[in-house]
Amino acid sequence: MATLHTKSAARAMMAPAVIALFVWMIVPLALTLWFSTLRYSFYGIDTPFVGFENYTYFLTDPRFLSAFQNTLILVLGVLFVTVVGGTLIALLLDQAFFGQSAVRLLVLAPFFVMPTVAALVWKNMMMNPVYGVISQVLAALGLPPVDWLNNYPLLSIIIIVAWQWLPFATLILLTSLQSLSEDQKEAAEMDGAGPLSIFFYITLPHMKRAITVVILIQTIFILSIYAEIFVTTGGGTSSSNLTFFIATLIQLDGDVGTASAGGIVAVILANIVSIFLVRLVGKNLEA
Amino acid sequence: MSAITLRNVSKRFGDVVIIPGLDLDIRDGEFVVFVGPSGCGKSTLLRLIAGLEDVSGGAISIDGRDVTETPPARRGLAMVFQSYALYPHMSVGANIAFPLKMAGMDKAQIEKKVQGAAATLNLTDYLHRKPRELSGGQRQRVAIGRAIVREPNGFLFDEPLSNLDAALRVNMRLEISELHQQLKTTMIYVTHDQVEAMTMADKIVVLNRGRVEQVGSPLELYEHPDNLFVAGFIGSPKMNLVTGPFAERNGARTVGIRPEHLLIDRSGGELTGTAGVSEHLGSDTFIHIRLDDGQSLTARAPGEFRLNHGERVGLTPEAGRLHRFDEKGAAIR
Numbered sequence A: 001m002a003t004l005h006t007k008s009a010a011r012a013m014m015a016p017a018v019i020a021l022f023v024w025m026i027v028p029l030a031l032t033l034w035f036s037t038l039r040y041s042f043y044g045i046d047t048p049f050v051g052f053e054n055y056t057y058f059l060t061d062p063r064f065l066s067a068f069q070n071t072l073i074l075v076l077g078v079l080f081v082t083v084v085g086g087t088l089i090a091l092l093l094d095q096a097f098f099g100q101s102a103v104r105l106l107v108l109a110p111f112f113v114m115p116t117v118a119a120l121v122w123k124n125m126m127m128n129p130v131y132g133v134i135s136q137v138l139a140a141l142g143l144p145p146v147d148w149l150n151n152y153p154l155l156s157i158i159i160i161v162a163w164q165w166l167p168f169a170t171l172i173l174l175t176s177l178q179s180l181s182e183d184q185k186e187a188a189e190m191d192g193a194g195p196l197s198i199f200f201y202i203t204l205p206h207m208k209r210a211i212t213v214v215i216l217i218q219t220i221f222i223l224s225i226y227a228e229i230f231v232t233t234g235g236g237t238s239s240s241n242l243t244f245f246i247a248t249l250i251q252l253d254g255d256v257g258t259a260s261a262g263g264i265v266a267v268i269l270a271n272i273v274s275i276f277l278v279r280l281v282g283k284n285l286e287a
Numbered sequence B: 001m002s003a004i005t006l007r008n009v010s011k012r013f014g015d016v017v018i019i020p021g022l023d024l025d026i027r028d029g030e031f032v033v034f035v036g037p038s039g040c041g042k043s044t045l046l047r048l049i050a051g052l053e054d055v056s057g058g059a060i061s062i063d064g065r066d067v068t069e070t071p072p073a074r075r076g077l078a079m080v081f082q083s084y085a086l087y088p089h090m091s092v093g094a095n096i097a098f099p100l101k102m103a104g105m106d107k108a109q110i111e112k113k114v115q116g117a118a119a120t121l122n123l124t125d126y127l128h129r130k131p132r133e134l135s136g137g138q139r140q141r142v143a144i145g146r147a148i149v150r151e152p153n154g155f156l157f158d159e160p161l162s163n164l165d166a167a168l169r170v171n172m173r174l175e176i177s178e179l180h181q182q183l184k185t186t187m188i189y190v191t192h193d194q195v196e197a198m199t200m201a202d203k204i205v206v207l208n209r210g211r212v213e214q215v216g217s218p219l220e221l222y223e224h225p226d227n228l229f230v231a232g233f234i235g236s237p238k239m240n241l242v243t244g245p246f247a248e249r250n251g252a253r254t255v256g257i258r259p260e261h262l263l264i265d266r267s268g269g270e271l272t273g274t275a276g277v278s279e280h281l282g283s284d285t286f287i288h289i290r291l292d293d294g295q296s297l298t299a300r301a302p303g304e305f306r307l308n309h310g311e312r313v314g315l316t317p318e319a320g321r322l323h324r325f326d327e328k329g330a331a332i333r
Ligand SMILES: Nc1ncnc2c1ncn2[C@@H]1O[C@H](COP(=O)(O)OP(=O)(O)O)[C@@H](O)[C@H]1O
Pocket: B013, B018, B036, B037, B038, B039, B040, B041, B042, B043, B044, B045
């Protein structure tokens, strides 16, 4: 944008998109804010103004705290598995081996499976305590079967979601690995660094930016996981995240007011998390 | 201190033979330059010596110790890459300290050595900067600093100056030569620029398609090229190569005459032709001349020399400065 003229032209060009996005965001937000101050239920007739009452209900609901915890565990768990696992798989795929391109394509496959389908497949084919693949393997090893979804609901969901996001993390991290110049690794090798030192001193710092991108993007999506919970455990305090809990408020309790208050709380929490994230890792994105 | 010996070293990439089999002796403390056109295998040869590539055959030894199978870090050699290969996320200080840190040296000693190297290379004020905040010449010095702190037995340079601008290149050339005088360590220096080779080397190894064409001191190569390739490669402007009756009269298929050994005389000479473009450098004048049989020559006249385009001239080679080559391109002595 060198001149005043190009600047104003650019503004005019961008305006429609910016206005559309703004309206798209502000209308639902305003409506939610408005609903959150009403006693608004599917079963009531009037919708009187009640101020902050819905917020009190929501925040003191015992299900809120567990949902909040579950959200954090889910996000951190999936991030941990995908970043560590993605790095390891990317390191493997970066080696030259026979059938490399076919394997790369296969690794990407889970990303193209719809969340509902993925969750169903995992629930019925993998984690079923009687005929699931995992139980079969455990049985073959002489170990007792595990009823994943009943005994470890949140862990099961973390596994499923991590499986879905692993390809994304792997792809981004692999791209970053491939952009690391061979010279730097060779220089480090000449300087006496072994494979582990090269990884920690050269490769990992080089991948910092890519890891940041993976963390930021995945956090946004994992905060709003819904289908996987719905299909596998159907919710409950042990596996509902905030998104699911708020949806429950409408579906089971028919309580639009409290659900709206929850939505606003979730927006605030998500913003706090993202401010933290951006502060924590965002500086990696600078030049 | 280290003498490096290559015995019948060869390198293939798949079916492509890059180095067919090569013997070379590098004496302790020598400054050896590998020179040759792009793609002739200079970098590959250097990387074989460094241990970054495995040999396809033959043996490499350093100070009599066979290092053919030894990993790069334990050959005691340091390398300066064409791209510098600095670690971008580390400060200059950390870059220079890295090899020492890998060697497990204690902090205080590392600090001392880094300060020492930085002082030698005028980098003291930049130790806290990141490589991207440095100029090309400074980056080059950091790469050299990283190589010298280890006090290696030998240095390997792969076209270290090719990314610098011309003025800086002359400077760094001197600095590297100066460094060699101070350290007296064996240095192997790869370049495609024969001027760098001539000015820096104790010994030049001229490579062509993975083969050694000639090994010798800069003056040996200049005065007694073994073959047409070396004759054409060493010297600037290039040696004139003349065929035809003039060559036959001198008992050769091809005769080489350096531009500085041609005497220009308007009244005639052993060769006659028409003057073309003259390049006036002030200190010298390069005159391009088309001989009557169509061959082109370049002659160098010291100082300012006026010759009009199209003027008739005669050329006479200085006595004893003719290089004669047979039909295979080998020198006739
Ligand atoms: N890793 C490699 N795989 C296949 N061919 C290579 C490889 N490295 C170099 N070559 C080939 O070897 C030849 C010599 O390369 P190089 O040693 O880099 O030349 P120079 O440094 O003299 O310009 C070139 O033809 C190049 O294409």
